[in-house]
Amino acid sequence: MLRWLIIVFLILVIFSGLQPWLRKLGFGRLPGDFRFRLFGREFFIPITSTLLLSMMAAGIARWV
Numbered sequence: 001m002l003r004w005l006i007i008v009f010l011i012l013v014i015f016s017g018l019q020p021w022l023r024k025l026g027f028g029r030l031p032g033d034f035r036f037r038l039f040g041r042e043f044f045i046p047i048t049s050t051l052l053l054s055m056m057a058a059g060i061a062r063w064v
Helices: 002-017 019-024 047-063
Strands: 033-038 041-046
Touching: 002 019, 033 047, 041 047
Parallel strands: none
Antiparallel strands: 033 041
């Protein structure tokens, strides 16, 4: 259980670091990606982009 929690945390850190590069490719602006401002901070919930990236990763994993 702890291993999966660490893996998910690392994936989220990598995804947030690659966010400017992925935004140039169109990720983060898909329908279902929520961006809102609350208490002076901007929050971003990339639901559709996450689903799309996970499907691509699963396809690559099956292919390999």
